[in-house]
Amino acid sequence: MSAERLDTLNSWRADWRGLRVAVLGLSVTGFSAADTLAELGAEVLVVTEKAEDEYARLLPVIGARLHVGPLDIVPTELEDFAPEVVVASPGFSPRHPLIVWALENGIALWGDIELAWRVRDKVVRADGTPADWVLVTGTNGKTTTTRLAATMLVAGGLRAAPVGNIGVPVLDAVRDPAGFDVLVVELSSHQLYYLGLQSGPQPVSPWAAVCLNLADDHLEWHGSFAAYRDAKAVVYNHTRVACVYNKADAATRAMVENADVVEGARAIGFDLGVPGPSDLGVVDGILVDRAFLAERATSALELTTVADLAAENLAAPHVVSNVLAASALARSLHVTPEAIRSALADFTLDPHRIEIVAVADGITWVDDSKATNPHAAASSLAAFPGAVWIVGGLLKGVDIAALVQARGAGAKAAIVIGADRSEIVSAFARHAPAVPLFEVDDAETENVMARVVELAADVAEDGDVVLLAPAAASFDQFASYADRGRRFAEAVTTRIAGQPQGEGSRDDDDAPDAGHPRSS
Known part of the structure; x- marks a missing residue:
């Protein structure tokens, strides 16, 4: 042809x-x-x-x-x-x-995204135009931000849906006979690579786009960090209204600066600091918008507060960043601050994302199995400093040493699982040798989490957090990150149910026998 x-x-x-x-x-x-x-x-x-x-x-x-x-x-x-x-x-x-x-x-x-864009007019709006697209990518936080943005848009009265890498193919959405006003499309770096090959006369041109952050991931797929970065940068190409970027991540700013956008598209920054004009940020615990109002040089609009987010378990710093990014996308489509507050009041994180699975004997057990790379795990460790850290799996070609150096030394102890244990153990030996380290080498999926929980219970004390934030993929031992998190939660529940309430979780005179201590 x-x-x-x-x-x-x-x-x-x-x-x-x-x-x-x-x-x-x-x-x-x-x-x-x-x-x-x-x-x-x-x-x-x-x-x-x-x-x-x-x-x-x-x-x-x-x-x-x-x-x-x-x-x-x-x-x-x-x-x-x-x-x-x-x-x-x-x-x-x-x-x-x-x-x-x-x-x-x-x-x-x-890729499927190119095909979906070409046929996006199967169902059109009352004015005869197809749904607008809002694109979301980043090393971490994509799914949460995609769901947040879609929820905010619906609260604002728009027919919107989260689609793409989140689990619902875009092609299914564009063929939905009910139709949509906006599709919030989560895009993986893999999908963006294929989107970057497009050469048709009508390239994907989103209403707004965001790259939340950039860190080493999927290097075995792309072949290099540069190729991974370049794939992520495709998200901003031909954006029509708002290029949302992370002010705390210079790589995302550079992507916007170098993007081929539609004339008139604005760069909208977000971070946890005080925002400038055209930014969203935080002032004295209040999330504010200084981008989408006429008086942005001198005024700001209140979106919500960190205290209100805490009441919904949304106050971890990286989640607050996701809220700001999603708010920027929603505000670009004229969603009011009141609608954003309403959406946040009903929003819950997906399972296995900094999910508290139990609190017993003063120990909080947290499942962040979705932290499948070091960047995500770093956010979890920042939210729970001094935790007993469960780490390991398939590292996907990523060097974990920088994470161990930056965050590992602050852990109370580390329990290492998975196929790439030796790299993690070596990183602790070099960068955090004083941290008690235990290696679980049982390859049986049914036994791994039971042993991990036993070890963690021996180490943790009243007031401690036990954090599953593996910084690695799960497919060496589990069907998925969700399976890994579910087995962790089940092991925690089983252990708690098996001991009288109020009694200690261990005999302090007994050494742990479920793994191999590397230091003490």
């Missing part, structure tokens, strides 16, 4: 019939792409290493073909299909053999 015809495919009502599209991967994202393309009349071949039974049964129903098998080389069926477009699910890295093959053969390479 010529590039000229591909350039015409910028509407649901364009002529997609007969377009040969290979969809790589059959997760929820891959299936949504295949389903959309089949509905448009394209010829669809789904190529995947494995397929869930439900999706495999549905593909022939919607009129798509399926190839299941090893993908270390390009399957003959894919070559014979001769796709004109390849739509890659986010799990396919730039160095995957199928991605390399597509690029080398000059085949148009899209």
Whole structure:
């Protein structure tokens, strides 16, 4: 297919019939792409290493073909299909053999976000225009900020939904017959990488966009920190109204300064300090907006207070930052401060995000299993200084030494789990040798958290916090970060239930026997 015809495919009502599209991967994202393309009349071949039974049964129903098998080389069926477009699910890295093959053969390479933008006019608003998009990315805080922004927009009277990497494919949202005013789209660096390849005449052009922060993550996928950073920066391209950035993170400011935006788009900063004009920040415990009001040079609008956020378990510093970022996005769409306060009064964090799972015998047990990289874990440790820190898993190519040096020395003790324990143990030996360190080397998933909790209970005292903030992915020992957090909570509950209330959690004369002490 010529590039000229591909350039015409910028509407649901364009002529997609007969377009040969290979969809790589059959997760929820891959299936949504295949389903959309089949509905448009394209010829669809789904190529995947494995397929869930439900999706495999549905593909022939919607009129798509399926190839299941090893993908270390390009399957003959894919070559014979001769796709004109390849739509890659986010799990396919730039160095995957199928991605390399597509690029080398000059085949148009899209992600699901590009496809969704092209067909976003399937359902339009009363004025005939499709929903506006607000884009959210960052190393940490994406999901919380996406949910916060969508909740604020709904409180402001808009039909809005959180979609994308949060779990609901954008393609499902653009095909929803009810339609939306705004889609708040959480984007991973993987999705942004593919979005950065787009070359059509109508690129994704969001109403507003934010990169919350930037730190080492997914380096094994991108190949380098520079490539990861550049993928994240794509979020600001062609923004029309508001580029929201973190004043405390110079990398996000640089992204905005270098972005190719629509003329008139404003840079809106946020952080926990006193805001300047065009910023959101905190003054004497009050979250304020100095960006979206006419008198911003001399005035500010109160959004909420840290005390009110504390009443909703939203006062951890990194969560306050997320609230400010989401508020900036919502204010760009004219949501009132009153609506923002109303939204925050009913908002709760997702499970496994600094979630208090139990308080017993003066010990607070906190599940932040979602802290899957050092940057996220650093925020948790800042919120709970002096905690008994449970750390470890798959480090994804990230060096944890800087986190241990900055925050590890303040821990009361550290309990190390997971496949990459040796790197963490070495980092403590170099940077925090005085911290009591225990290594749980049991590979059995069923036993790991029981042993961790036993160790933590032996170390913790009245007034202490035991914090699960692994700074690593979970897939070495658990099905997901949620599974890891759930097993931690279950182990805590089981231990508490197994001892009389009011009695100590251990015999102080007994040494812990659930791990290997590295220092004392």
